[in-house]
Amino acid sequence: MIVMDETDISFFKDGLRLDGRKADQLRPVKIEVGVLARADGSCYIEMGGNKVIAAVYGPREVHPRHLQEVTRAIVRYRYNMASFSVEERKRPGPDRRSYELSKVSREALEPVILTSFFPRSVIDVFVEVLQADAGTRTAGINAAAVALADAGIPMKSMISSCAAGKVADTIVLDPMKEEDNFGQADLPIAMTPNGDITLMQMDGRLTPDEFHQAVEMAMVGARNIYELQRQALVKKYSQMTEPGREEARVQ
């Protein structure tokens, strides 16, 4: 790990960030739908240096049985970081951080899922972080939302997620590792395309004005990501109808 003093790092060069972005610019995003043959729905997403894969199974029978709800489906969300996803090896298995992220991510998606359509069943969402570069929870939620749609699960709308942060007294969109580690604040949100927020967390400090500016900026970012999620889903359909495409897939 590179040890840096918070004071001697400069986050901006000629008005651009360390990776050449403007303050309100997202990192490049790549979304692929239906990457896993065994899952009912799946999605692979790259948001800058983050590489995340999401798989959805279900609705299916609940095991263990006592978790079952008679009137609706339950949603289980597992956020997990691969041991090789960060610079210093992450001890494998669930820890306090991943429990928390699983909970808030599940609560970010649950409001749009029509669980009452599938009583006594479970919708399982698995999110695996293969490579982390700040903002894995937002990448995970984005991938999970696409994977849920791909699995044919009824939802009131999509969910898109994006973070804003504060570095060197400037509000920036979608902070990367350096900005997240040595910055002053981080504020991830998740929302529906029409602006209903389903997740909001913050660490660090922001003045009320900065807070509003950051939320505004993150919402614009999430809307842009929504367009990319949409495009990825539409693209999957057009590939599906392309003749001769299906045979090329490995069984």
Place this chain on the structure above:
Amino acid sequence: MDRKVVVPGDLLSEEAKRSGEGTYVKDSRVYSLLYGLANFRDKISVIPLSGKYVPGVGDNVIGVVKDITFSNWIVDINSPYDGLLHISEFPKRIESDDMSKYLRIGSSIMTRVKDVDPTMKVELTLNDRKLGQIKAGQVIEINHTRVPRLIGKGGSMISMLKKEVNCNIFVGQNGRIWIHGSAEDTDLALRTITLIEKEAHTNGLTDRIVSFLKAEKRARS
């Protein structure tokens, strides 16, 4: 026909009364619930591209017996919910002790959903001449969302197929299909059904299938 790929939450119409299957109404506007194809007729409906089969009353399905209890056969119907076939729904009167003589674990049956209650208890029946145990032929599985296309409008596709390939075919709404005929005919039926499944969302499918079958038959003779 006017069709469009939609994702959940897409606005489909401003008229609440046009809301059909796969849509929901909020503030008297119609939105999509699913990722799939929207059909704009009088009613707007969205056909999903994937998803699990949820049993509905009156559906014909193909199931596999996975357990036997005192008075029920528990049947896997390719769904999150198991089907229950009660002893009294067997066409013949049988004793509880003899249940496994008629349907064993692993037996395949063509059956019908008799009732589904709000907790998704699914009751099946065999009380119809068309229903019963599968003793010959083969069963294949396709995505259940493609079944309406295989049946066609008012059964047009499936009746054409049955006639052309000279096979007995039973289509389960759960995506399982039973085919019975000579080896050659079964093979052709199989290939045709795979083609229908693959090209389910293209226009003019029936015509294309008819010409496909014609070409296949010419190649054979």
